[in-house]
Amino acid sequence: MSNEDVDILKRALQREKAARKQAENILEDKSLELYQITQELKETNEKLEYLVGKKESELQGVFDNLVDAYVLMDISGNVLEMNHAANQLFGYDISKDTLNVMTLIYKEDYQYAMNSFQELITKGSFSNYQARVYTKNNGIRTVHINASIIKDKNKNPIGAQGIVRDITEELLQKQIFEEQKKQLSVIVENSSLGIALTQGGKIIQTNKAFQNLLGYSEKELVKKEVKDISLKDEYVASEDNMKRVNDGEIDSFTVNKRYLKKDGNTLWAKTNVGAVRNHNGSVKYQVALIEDITEQLEFEKQREKLVTDLEKTNQELKDYAHIVSHDLKSPLRSIYALVNWIKEDYSTVFDKSGLDHLSMIEKTLEKMEVLINDILSYSSVSNKDNLKSKDIDLNRLINEIKSIVLIPEHIVVSSKKQLPIIYGDEIRIQQLFQNLIGNAVIYMDKEKGEIEIDHKDKKTHHLFSIKDNGIGIKKEYHEKIFKMFESVGDNENSSGIGLAIVKKIVDLYEGKIWLESTPDIGTTFYFTLKK
Known part of the structure:
Protein backbone atom coordinates (compact mmCIF):
# COMPACT_ATOMS: atom_id res chain seq x y z
CA MET A 1 0.00 0.00 0.00
CA SER A 2 1.43 3.25 -0.99
CA ASN A 3 1.76 6.21 1.24
CA GLU A 4 -0.98 7.92 -0.69
CA ASP A 5 -3.36 5.07 -0.01
CA VAL A 6 -2.47 5.15 3.68
CA ASP A 7 -3.25 8.87 3.84
CA ILE A 8 -6.57 8.30 2.13
CA LEU A 9 -7.46 5.54 4.65
CA LYS A 10 -6.47 7.71 7.61
CA ARG A 11 -8.61 10.58 6.36
CA ALA A 12 -11.53 8.18 5.84
CA LEU A 13 -11.18 6.79 9.37
CA GLN A 14 -11.02 10.31 10.79
CA ARG A 15 -14.17 11.27 8.87
CA GLU A 16 -15.92 8.12 10.10
CA LYS A 17 -14.84 8.79 13.67
CA ALA A 18 -16.04 12.41 13.42
CA ALA A 19 -19.36 11.27 11.96
CA ARG A 20 -19.78 8.66 14.70
CA LYS A 21 -19.05 11.33 17.33
CA GLN A 22 -21.53 13.66 15.73
CA ALA A 23 -24.14 10.86 15.67
CA GLU A 24 -23.49 10.13 19.34
CA ASN A 25 -23.95 13.80 20.19
CA ILE A 26 -27.21 13.90 18.23
CA LEU A 27 -28.42 10.70 19.95
CA GLU A 28 -27.59 12.15 23.35
CA ASP A 29 -29.49 15.34 22.55
CA LYS A 30 -32.51 13.41 21.25
CA SER A 31 -32.47 11.06 24.23
CA LEU A 32 -32.44 14.05 26.57
CA GLU A 33 -35.25 15.66 24.59
CA LEU A 34 -37.24 12.40 24.64
CA TYR A 35 -36.73 12.10 28.38
CA GLN A 36 -37.89 15.65 28.91
CA ILE A 37 -40.93 15.06 26.69
CA THR A 38 -41.67 11.84 28.57
CA GLN A 39 -41.50 13.68 31.88
CA GLU A 40 -43.73 16.46 30.58
CA LEU A 41 -46.23 13.89 29.28
CA LYS A 42 -46.19 12.12 32.62
CA GLU A 43 -46.83 15.39 34.49
CA THR A 44 -49.53 16.40 32.00
CA ASN A 45 -51.16 12.98 32.30
CA GLU A 46 -51.14 13.20 36.10
CA LYS A 47 -52.59 16.70 35.92
CA LEU A 48 -55.21 15.52 33.43
CA GLU A 49 -56.10 12.58 35.65
CA TYR A 50 -56.45 15.01 38.60
CA LEU A 51 -58.66 17.36 36.59
CA VAL A 52 -60.77 14.48 35.30
CA GLY A 53 -61.14 13.15 38.82
CA LYS A 54 -62.00 16.63 40.10
CA LYS A 55 -64.60 17.12 37.37
CA GLU A 56 -66.06 13.68 38.06
CA SER A 57 -66.26 14.56 41.76
CA GLU A 58 -67.88 17.91 40.97
CA LEU A 59 -70.33 16.29 38.58
CA GLN A 60 -71.13 13.62 41.18
CA GLY A 61 -71.73 16.39 43.73
CA VAL A 62 -74.03 18.21 41.32
CA PHE A 63 -75.74 14.94 40.49
CA ASP A 64 -76.26 14.00 44.14
CA ASN A 65 -77.39 17.49 45.22
CA GLN A 173 -101.71 25.72 44.66
CA LYS A 174 -102.41 26.92 41.14
CA GLN A 175 -105.86 25.32 41.29
CA ILE A 176 -106.52 26.96 44.67
CA PHE A 177 -105.25 30.29 43.30
CA GLU A 178 -107.51 30.05 40.26
CA GLU A 179 -110.47 29.17 42.47
CA GLN A 180 -109.74 32.10 44.78
CA LYS A 181 -109.28 34.32 41.74
CA LYS A 182 -112.74 33.29 40.51
CA GLN A 183 -114.24 33.88 43.95
CA LEU A 184 -112.56 37.30 44.18
CA SER A 185 -113.80 38.14 40.70
CA VAL A 186 -117.36 37.23 41.73
CA ILE A 187 -117.03 39.34 44.90
CA VAL A 188 -115.65 42.30 42.97
CA GLU A 189 -118.27 42.11 40.25
CA ASN A 190 -121.13 41.78 42.73
CA SER A 191 -119.82 44.26 45.28
CA SER A 192 -122.10 47.15 46.16
CA LEU A 193 -118.96 49.31 46.29
CA GLY A 194 -117.53 50.74 43.10
CA ILE A 195 -114.05 49.35 42.45
CA ALA A 196 -111.53 50.83 40.02
CA LEU A 197 -107.98 49.78 39.17
CA THR A 198 -105.78 52.64 37.99
CA GLN A 199 -102.18 53.08 36.87
CA GLY A 200 -100.53 56.47 36.75
CA GLY A 201 -103.93 58.16 36.79
CA LYS A 202 -105.29 56.05 33.91
CA ILE A 203 -108.30 53.78 34.50
CA ILE A 204 -107.36 50.15 33.79
CA GLN A 205 -110.36 48.17 35.03
CA THR A 206 -113.70 48.78 36.80
CA ASN A 207 -116.53 46.70 38.21
CA LYS A 208 -120.26 46.88 37.47
CA ALA A 209 -121.06 48.95 40.56
CA PHE A 210 -118.62 51.69 39.52
CA GLN A 211 -119.94 51.66 35.94
CA ASN A 212 -123.51 51.96 37.23
CA LEU A 213 -122.57 54.80 39.59
CA LEU A 214 -121.20 56.95 36.77
CA GLY A 215 -123.38 55.66 33.93
CA TYR A 216 -120.42 54.66 31.71
CA SER A 217 -119.73 51.28 30.11
CA GLU A 218 -116.51 49.41 30.89
CA LYS A 219 -115.11 50.20 27.43
CA GLU A 220 -115.84 53.91 27.89
CA LEU A 221 -114.13 54.05 31.28
CA VAL A 222 -110.87 52.37 30.19
CA LYS A 223 -110.42 55.21 27.70
CA LYS A 224 -110.55 57.77 30.50
CA GLU A 225 -108.26 59.04 33.23
CA VAL A 226 -109.21 59.75 36.83
CA LYS A 227 -109.06 63.50 36.19
CA ASP A 228 -111.70 63.11 33.43
CA ILE A 229 -114.32 62.00 35.98
CA SER A 230 -113.21 64.33 38.81
CA LEU A 231 -113.87 67.97 39.55
CA LYS A 232 -110.67 69.90 38.84
CA ASP A 233 -110.24 71.47 42.30
CA GLU A 234 -110.88 68.18 44.10
CA TYR A 235 -108.51 66.27 41.80
CA VAL A 236 -105.73 68.78 42.53
CA ALA A 237 -106.43 68.46 46.27
CA SER A 238 -105.96 64.66 46.03
CA GLU A 239 -102.62 64.95 44.21
CA ASP A 240 -100.78 65.60 47.49
CA ASN A 241 -102.00 62.28 48.89
CA MET A 242 -101.07 60.50 45.66
CA LYS A 243 -97.57 61.99 45.85
CA ARG A 244 -97.19 60.68 49.40
CA VAL A 245 -98.28 57.23 48.20
CA ASN A 246 -95.80 57.30 45.31
CA ASP A 247 -93.04 58.46 47.68
CA GLY A 248 -93.76 55.51 49.98
CA GLU A 249 -94.85 57.67 52.94
CA ILE A 250 -98.31 56.08 53.07
CA ASP A 251 -99.95 53.04 51.48
CA SER A 252 -103.52 54.32 51.43
CA PHE A 253 -105.74 57.32 52.05
CA THR A 254 -109.46 58.13 52.22
CA VAL A 255 -111.13 61.20 50.79
CA ASN A 256 -114.69 62.41 50.17
CA LYS A 257 -114.95 63.77 46.64
CA ARG A 258 -117.41 64.30 43.81
CA TYR A 259 -117.42 62.34 40.56
CA LEU A 260 -118.69 63.55 37.20
CA LYS A 261 -121.34 61.25 35.80
CA LYS A 262 -121.94 60.66 32.11
CA ASP A 263 -125.20 62.64 32.25
CA GLY A 264 -123.37 65.70 33.58
CA ASN A 265 -124.52 65.37 37.19
CA THR A 266 -122.21 64.73 40.13
CA LEU A 267 -122.28 62.33 43.05
CA TRP A 268 -120.50 62.48 46.38
CA ALA A 269 -118.45 59.39 47.16
CA LYS A 270 -116.20 58.19 49.93
CA THR A 271 -113.07 56.99 48.13
CA ASN A 272 -110.43 54.76 49.70
CA VAL A 273 -107.28 54.51 47.58
CA GLY A 274 -104.70 51.78 48.28
CA ALA A 275 -101.36 51.11 46.57
CA VAL A 276 -100.31 47.80 44.99
CA ARG A 277 -96.51 47.87 44.98
CA ASN A 278 -93.78 46.09 43.01
CA HIS A 279 -91.07 44.10 44.80
CA ASN A 280 -88.90 47.23 44.83
CA GLY A 281 -91.62 49.26 46.57
CA SER A 282 -92.68 51.35 43.59
CA VAL A 283 -96.40 51.72 42.89
CA LYS A 284 -97.66 49.34 40.23
CA TYR A 285 -101.39 50.00 40.54
CA GLN A 286 -103.85 51.91 42.69
CA VAL A 287 -107.07 50.27 43.83
CA ALA A 288 -109.94 52.64 44.62
CA LEU A 289 -113.06 51.63 46.59
CA ILE A 290 -115.88 54.08 45.91
CA GLU A 291 -119.01 54.35 48.08
CA ASP A 292 -121.85 56.65 47.06
CA ILE A 293 -122.55 58.90 50.07
CA THR A 294 -124.78 61.48 48.36
CA GLU A 295 -127.88 60.40 50.32
CA GLN A 296 -125.81 59.90 53.47
CA LEU A 297 -124.51 63.48 53.32
CA GLU A 298 -128.01 64.77 52.73
CA PHE A 299 -129.25 62.72 55.67
CA GLU A 300 -126.40 64.07 57.85
CA LYS A 301 -127.36 67.61 56.90
CA GLN A 302 -130.96 66.89 57.85
CA ARG A 303 -129.82 65.22 61.07
CA GLU A 304 -127.60 68.16 62.00
CA LYS A 305 -130.51 70.50 61.38
CA LEU A 306 -132.79 68.26 63.43
CA VAL A 307 -130.27 68.12 66.29
CA THR A 308 -129.93 71.90 66.19
CA ASP A 309 -133.70 72.29 66.17
CA LEU A 310 -134.07 69.79 69.03
CA GLU A 311 -131.42 71.55 71.09
CA LYS A 312 -133.20 74.83 70.51
CA THR A 313 -136.59 73.26 71.38
CA ASN A 314 -135.19 71.61 74.52
CA GLN A 315 -133.73 74.88 75.68
CA GLU A 316 -137.00 76.62 74.99
CA LEU A 317 -138.84 73.90 76.96
CA LYS A 318 -136.44 74.29 79.88
CA ASP A 319 -136.87 78.06 79.81
CA TYR A 320 -140.62 77.60 79.54
CA ALA A 321 -140.67 75.20 82.50
CA HIS A 322 -138.78 77.68 84.64
CA ILE A 323 -140.99 80.58 83.56
CA VAL A 324 -144.17 78.58 84.11
CA SER A 325 -142.99 77.32 87.49
CA HIS A 326 -142.10 80.84 88.54
CA ASP A 327 -145.45 82.19 87.32
CA LEU A 328 -147.30 79.34 89.08
CA LYS A 329 -145.40 79.61 92.34
CA SER A 330 -146.20 83.30 92.77
CA PRO A 331 -150.03 82.91 92.82
CA LEU A 332 -149.69 79.72 94.89
CA ARG A 333 -147.76 81.61 97.55
CA SER A 334 -150.37 84.39 97.40
CA ILE A 335 -153.19 81.89 97.86
CA TYR A 336 -151.28 80.21 100.69
CA ALA A 337 -150.80 83.59 102.38
CA LEU A 338 -154.50 84.48 101.96
CA VAL A 339 -155.58 81.17 103.52
CA ASN A 340 -153.31 81.82 106.51
CA TRP A 341 -154.73 85.33 106.89
CA ILE A 342 -158.29 83.98 106.73
CA LYS A 343 -157.48 81.36 109.36
CA GLU A 344 -155.88 83.96 111.63
CA ASP A 345 -158.56 86.62 111.16
CA TYR A 346 -161.66 84.42 111.05
CA SER A 347 -160.68 81.36 113.10
CA THR A 348 -163.48 82.17 115.58
CA VAL A 349 -166.05 82.56 112.82
CA PHE A 350 -165.42 79.23 110.99
CA ASP A 351 -166.75 76.04 112.45
CA LYS A 352 -164.75 72.80 112.37
CA SER A 353 -165.92 71.93 108.89
CA GLY A 354 -164.81 75.30 107.54
CA LEU A 355 -161.38 74.99 109.16
CA ASP A 356 -160.99 71.50 107.70
CA HIS A 357 -161.69 72.90 104.25
CA LEU A 358 -159.01 75.53 104.75
CA SER A 359 -156.54 72.78 105.79
CA MET A 360 -157.43 70.84 102.63
CA ILE A 361 -156.67 73.95 100.57
CA GLU A 362 -153.25 74.23 102.29
CA LYS A 363 -152.42 70.57 101.59
CA THR A 364 -153.47 70.99 97.98
CA LEU A 365 -151.24 74.06 97.67
CA GLU A 366 -148.30 72.11 99.17
CA LYS A 367 -148.90 69.26 96.74
CA MET A 368 -149.01 71.75 93.86
CA GLU A 369 -145.66 73.20 94.95
CA VAL A 370 -144.11 69.71 95.17
CA LEU A 371 -145.43 68.96 91.69
CA ILE A 372 -143.97 72.19 90.28
CA ASN A 373 -140.60 71.45 91.92
CA ASP A 374 -140.63 67.90 90.50
CA ILE A 375 -141.39 69.23 87.01
CA LEU A 376 -138.46 71.61 87.36
CA SER A 377 -136.21 68.76 88.49
CA TYR A 378 -137.32 66.59 85.56
CA SER A 379 -136.67 69.35 83.02
CA SER A 380 -133.13 70.03 84.29
CA VAL A 381 -131.95 66.61 85.51
CA SER A 382 -130.38 65.56 82.16
CA ASN A 383 -128.55 68.85 81.62
CA LYS A 384 -124.87 67.85 81.49
CA ASP A 385 -123.66 71.45 81.52
CA ASN A 386 -124.27 71.92 85.24
CA LEU A 387 -122.87 68.57 86.41
CA LYS A 388 -120.41 68.88 89.30
CA SER A 389 -118.82 65.45 89.52
CA LYS A 390 -116.75 64.25 92.48
CA ASP A 391 -116.25 61.16 94.66
CA ILE A 392 -119.43 60.32 96.59
CA ASP A 393 -119.50 58.05 99.65
CA LEU A 394 -122.87 56.33 99.23
CA ASN A 395 -122.94 55.17 102.87
CA ARG A 396 -122.89 58.82 104.01
CA LEU A 397 -125.38 59.80 101.29
CA ILE A 398 -127.92 57.13 102.31
CA ASN A 399 -127.74 58.24 105.94
CA GLU A 400 -128.44 61.84 104.87
CA ILE A 401 -131.41 60.67 102.78
CA LYS A 402 -132.81 58.83 105.81
CA SER A 403 -132.88 62.13 107.67
CA ILE A 404 -134.55 63.96 104.75
CA VAL A 405 -137.23 61.40 103.83
CA LEU A 406 -139.92 60.97 106.47
CA ILE A 407 -139.52 57.30 107.34
CA PRO A 408 -142.13 55.87 109.74
CA GLU A 409 -140.91 53.90 112.74
CA HIS A 410 -142.20 50.58 111.38
CA ILE A 411 -139.99 50.82 108.26
CA VAL A 412 -136.26 49.97 108.32
CA VAL A 413 -133.90 51.15 105.55
CA SER A 414 -130.59 49.22 105.50
CA SER A 415 -127.64 48.29 103.28
CA LYS A 416 -126.84 44.63 102.72
CA LYS A 417 -123.12 45.42 102.58
CA GLN A 418 -120.75 48.37 102.65
CA LEU A 419 -121.61 50.59 99.67
CA PRO A 420 -118.87 51.90 97.35
CA ILE A 421 -117.52 55.38 96.71
CA ILE A 422 -118.62 56.37 93.20
CA TYR A 423 -117.80 59.30 90.94
CA GLY A 424 -120.71 61.51 89.89
CA ASP A 425 -122.84 64.59 90.51
CA GLU A 426 -124.01 64.39 94.14
CA ILE A 427 -127.32 66.17 93.55
CA ARG A 428 -128.32 63.74 90.76
CA ILE A 429 -127.21 60.67 92.70
CA GLN A 430 -129.11 61.89 95.77
CA GLN A 431 -132.25 62.44 93.67
CA LEU A 432 -131.88 58.91 92.27
CA PHE A 433 -131.64 57.10 95.60
CA GLN A 434 -134.02 59.47 97.41
CA ASN A 435 -136.81 58.95 94.84
CA LEU A 436 -136.44 55.15 94.89
CA ILE A 437 -136.31 54.97 98.71
CA GLY A 438 -139.14 57.52 99.05
CA ASN A 439 -141.22 55.58 96.53
CA ALA A 440 -140.73 52.38 98.54
CA VAL A 441 -141.78 54.19 101.74
CA ILE A 442 -144.92 55.67 100.13
CA TYR A 443 -146.14 52.27 98.89
CA MET A 444 -145.26 50.26 102.01
CA ASP A 445 -148.31 48.39 103.36
CA LYS A 446 -146.69 45.94 105.81
CA GLU A 447 -146.66 46.31 109.61
CA LYS A 448 -142.90 45.70 109.50
CA GLY A 449 -141.51 47.39 106.41
CA GLU A 450 -138.06 46.48 105.04
CA ILE A 451 -136.08 48.39 102.40
CA GLU A 452 -132.67 46.88 101.55
CA ILE A 453 -129.93 48.40 99.33
CA ASP A 454 -127.33 46.16 97.65
CA HIS A 455 -124.43 46.61 95.21
CA LYS A 456 -122.38 44.48 92.79
CA ASP A 457 -119.23 45.66 91.02
CA LYS A 458 -119.33 44.97 87.28
CA LYS A 459 -116.46 45.58 84.87
CA THR A 460 -117.70 48.85 83.40
CA HIS A 461 -120.75 49.63 85.57
CA HIS A 462 -122.02 49.61 89.14
CA LEU A 463 -125.12 47.45 89.65
CA PHE A 464 -127.44 48.57 92.48
CA SER A 465 -130.68 47.09 93.78
CA ILE A 466 -133.31 48.51 96.17
CA LYS A 467 -135.62 45.83 97.50
CA ASP A 468 -138.83 46.35 99.52
CA ASN A 469 -141.64 44.20 100.86
CA GLY A 470 -144.39 46.66 99.90
CA ILE A 471 -147.53 46.31 97.78
CA GLY A 472 -145.69 45.17 94.64
CA ILE A 473 -146.32 46.25 91.05
CA LYS A 474 -148.27 44.39 88.40
CA LYS A 475 -146.39 43.36 85.25
CA GLU A 476 -148.39 45.67 82.97
CA TYR A 477 -147.09 48.71 84.89
CA HIS A 478 -143.37 47.82 84.74
CA GLU A 479 -142.73 50.09 81.73
CA LYS A 480 -145.38 52.75 82.37
CA ILE A 481 -144.17 53.80 85.84
CA PHE A 482 -141.03 55.42 84.34
CA LYS A 483 -143.12 57.86 82.31
CA MET A 484 -144.38 61.27 83.44
CA PHE A 485 -147.49 61.26 85.66
CA GLU A 486 -147.72 57.45 85.65
CA SER A 487 -147.97 55.86 89.08
CA VAL A 488 -149.34 52.75 90.75
CA GLY A 489 -152.56 53.60 92.55
CA ASP A 490 -153.54 57.13 93.52
CA ASN A 491 -151.40 57.81 96.58
CA GLU A 492 -151.79 61.47 97.49
CA ASN A 493 -148.07 61.71 98.36
CA SER A 494 -146.96 60.74 94.86
CA SER A 495 -146.60 63.30 92.06
CA GLY A 496 -146.11 60.62 89.37
CA ILE A 497 -142.79 62.17 88.36
CA GLY A 498 -140.28 60.58 90.77
CA LEU A 499 -139.55 57.42 88.75
CA ALA A 500 -139.42 59.43 85.51
CA ILE A 501 -136.65 61.50 87.15
CA VAL A 502 -134.90 58.26 88.22
CA LYS A 503 -134.99 56.98 84.61
CA LYS A 504 -133.47 60.22 83.26
CA ILE A 505 -130.64 60.11 85.80
CA VAL A 506 -129.85 56.46 84.96
CA ASP A 507 -129.85 57.36 81.25
CA LEU A 508 -127.53 60.29 82.02
CA TYR A 509 -124.98 57.81 83.41
CA GLU A 510 -125.43 55.42 80.44
CA GLY A 511 -127.10 52.79 82.58
CA LYS A 512 -130.28 50.71 82.56
CA ILE A 513 -133.12 50.33 85.06
CA TRP A 514 -135.61 47.51 85.46
CA LEU A 515 -137.62 45.83 88.19
CA GLU A 516 -138.83 42.50 89.46
CA SER A 517 -142.04 42.50 91.46
CA THR A 518 -144.72 40.25 92.90
CA PRO A 519 -147.99 41.92 93.96
CA ASP A 520 -148.51 41.89 97.77
CA ILE A 521 -144.97 40.49 98.24
CA GLY A 522 -142.67 43.32 97.23
CA THR A 523 -140.54 44.94 94.53
CA THR A 524 -136.85 45.10 93.65
CA PHE A 525 -135.57 47.93 91.46
CA TYR A 526 -132.27 47.24 89.66
CA PHE A 527 -130.19 49.94 87.96
CA THR A 528 -126.68 50.36 86.61
CA LEU A 529 -124.44 53.42 86.51
CA LYS A 530 -121.38 53.65 84.26
CA LYS A 531 -118.13 54.01 86.16
Missing part, protein backbone atom coordinates in the same frame (compact mmCIF):
# COMPACT_ATOMS: atom_id res chain seq x y z
CA LEU A 66 -79.58 18.27 42.25
CA VAL A 67 -82.90 19.60 43.60
CA ASP A 68 -84.87 17.94 40.82
CA ALA A 69 -84.88 14.20 40.31
CA TYR A 70 -82.42 12.80 37.71
CA VAL A 71 -83.04 9.41 36.06
CA LEU A 72 -80.72 7.50 33.68
CA MET A 73 -82.16 4.47 31.85
CA ASP A 74 -81.28 2.15 28.99
CA ILE A 75 -83.24 2.07 25.76
CA SER A 76 -85.60 -0.55 27.22
CA GLY A 77 -86.57 1.67 30.13
CA ASN A 78 -84.51 -0.08 32.80
CA VAL A 79 -83.34 2.51 35.34
CA LEU A 80 -79.54 2.55 35.58
CA GLU A 81 -78.99 5.46 37.90
CA MET A 82 -81.02 7.83 40.10
CA ASN A 83 -79.94 10.72 42.29
CA HIS A 84 -81.08 11.27 45.87
CA ALA A 85 -84.00 13.50 44.80
CA ALA A 86 -85.23 10.72 42.47
CA ASN A 87 -84.96 8.16 45.28
CA GLN A 88 -87.02 10.44 47.52
CA LEU A 89 -89.64 11.08 44.83
CA PHE A 90 -90.18 7.54 43.57
CA GLY A 91 -89.25 5.70 46.78
CA TYR A 92 -86.95 3.15 45.08
CA ASP A 93 -83.28 2.30 45.71
CA ILE A 94 -81.95 0.85 42.45
CA SER A 95 -78.96 -0.61 44.29
CA LYS A 96 -81.50 -2.95 45.84
CA ASP A 97 -84.54 -2.77 43.54
CA THR A 98 -84.87 -3.46 39.83
CA LEU A 99 -86.95 -0.70 38.29
CA ASN A 100 -88.38 -0.11 34.83
CA VAL A 101 -90.03 3.23 34.05
CA MET A 102 -93.01 1.41 32.54
CA THR A 103 -94.10 0.42 36.07
CA LEU A 104 -94.22 4.10 37.06
CA ILE A 105 -96.60 5.24 34.32
CA TYR A 106 -100.15 6.01 35.48
CA LYS A 107 -102.53 3.72 33.56
CA GLU A 108 -104.72 6.52 32.19
CA ASP A 109 -101.63 8.33 30.88
CA TYR A 110 -100.11 5.23 29.21
CA GLN A 111 -100.85 6.17 25.58
CA TYR A 112 -99.63 9.73 26.15
CA ALA A 113 -96.40 8.31 27.64
CA MET A 114 -95.87 6.02 24.64
CA ASN A 115 -96.37 8.89 22.18
CA SER A 116 -93.91 11.03 24.14
CA PHE A 117 -91.32 8.20 24.19
CA GLN A 118 -91.66 7.83 20.43
CA GLU A 119 -91.05 11.58 20.09
CA LEU A 120 -87.96 11.14 22.27
CA ILE A 121 -86.57 8.40 20.00
CA THR A 122 -87.43 10.28 16.81
CA LYS A 123 -86.37 13.82 17.74
CA GLY A 124 -83.75 13.01 20.34
CA SER A 125 -85.43 14.97 23.13
CA PHE A 126 -88.68 16.32 24.49
CA SER A 127 -89.63 19.01 27.00
CA ASN A 128 -92.70 19.97 28.98
CA TYR A 129 -93.85 16.36 29.36
CA GLN A 130 -96.44 16.39 32.14
CA ALA A 131 -98.16 13.27 33.44
CA ARG A 132 -99.02 11.29 36.53
CA VAL A 133 -96.78 8.57 37.98
CA TYR A 134 -97.04 5.88 40.62
CA THR A 135 -94.59 6.15 43.52
CA LYS A 136 -93.71 3.58 46.14
CA ASN A 137 -94.48 5.70 49.20
CA ASN A 138 -95.96 9.03 48.04
CA GLY A 139 -98.99 7.80 46.12
CA ILE A 140 -99.82 9.24 42.70
CA ARG A 141 -97.81 12.35 41.84
CA THR A 142 -97.87 14.70 38.86
CA VAL A 143 -94.45 15.32 37.32
CA HIS A 144 -92.84 17.51 34.66
CA ILE A 145 -90.01 15.88 32.62
CA ASN A 146 -87.36 17.17 30.21
CA ALA A 147 -85.53 14.21 28.57
CA SER A 148 -82.86 13.53 25.95
CA ILE A 149 -81.45 10.45 24.15
CA ILE A 150 -77.93 9.12 24.80
CA LYS A 151 -76.18 7.71 21.66
CA ASP A 152 -73.05 5.62 21.08
CA LYS A 153 -70.17 6.60 18.78
CA ASN A 154 -72.14 5.30 15.81
CA LYS A 155 -75.01 7.60 16.81
CA ASN A 156 -77.29 4.72 17.75
CA PRO A 157 -79.63 5.29 20.76
CA ILE A 158 -78.45 3.35 23.79
CA GLY A 159 -80.33 5.10 26.62
CA ALA A 160 -82.05 8.21 27.84
CA GLN A 161 -81.75 10.67 30.70
CA GLY A 162 -84.33 12.99 32.19
CA ILE A 163 -84.81 15.73 34.77
CA VAL A 164 -88.03 15.07 36.71
CA ARG A 165 -89.77 17.73 38.84
CA ASP A 166 -92.68 16.99 41.16
CA ILE A 167 -95.36 19.61 40.39
CA THR A 168 -98.23 18.06 42.39
CA GLU A 169 -98.27 20.79 45.07
CA GLU A 170 -97.63 23.48 42.47
CA LEU A 171 -100.69 22.38 40.48
CA LEU A 172 -102.76 22.20 43.66
